[in-house]
Amino acid sequence: MSRIGPEEELPPGTVTQAGSWAVGNNGEYFAVSHTCRHFGANLAQGSIDADGCLVCPWHGAKYDVKSGRMVLGPQGIFAKIPGVGLAFKTLTRIFPLQRGRVVVKNGDVWVE
Ligand code: FES
Secondary structure, eight states: OEEEEEGGGSOTTOEEEETTEEEEESSSEEEEESBOTTTOOBGGGOEEOTTSOEEOTTTOOEEOTTTOOEEEOOOGGGGGSTTHHHHHHHHHHHSOOOEEOEEEETTEEEEO
16 A cells, blocks of 8 residues: 555645556545556646546546546547547557555555
8 A cells, every 4th residue: 555645735636646556636536547548648747627537648638537448539639530539448448547446544645
């Protein structure tokens, strides 16, 4: 189990890195593997959108952090290439981001 830090340092809307995890708070704590399935950007440097999805910092792909699946494919130039979004969304149905279990103990956030 890895300690992330005090709860106060992970308020709603924030994401941080802990080892191979992107750990965030979208109203609930979550932990997913931090490597984007598109070109490998670090999702711990991403953001959380209004739907609570984790948004990749490079090309804006969106992930459902509960399922680990990409729900919106890469944006920008990639969004104009037919089939790219569907291909990556399908890929993450087969290989979703790993999900870790986040627990709070004595005011500290941990991931396992
Ligand atoms: S690397 Fe994440 S969307 Fe391109």
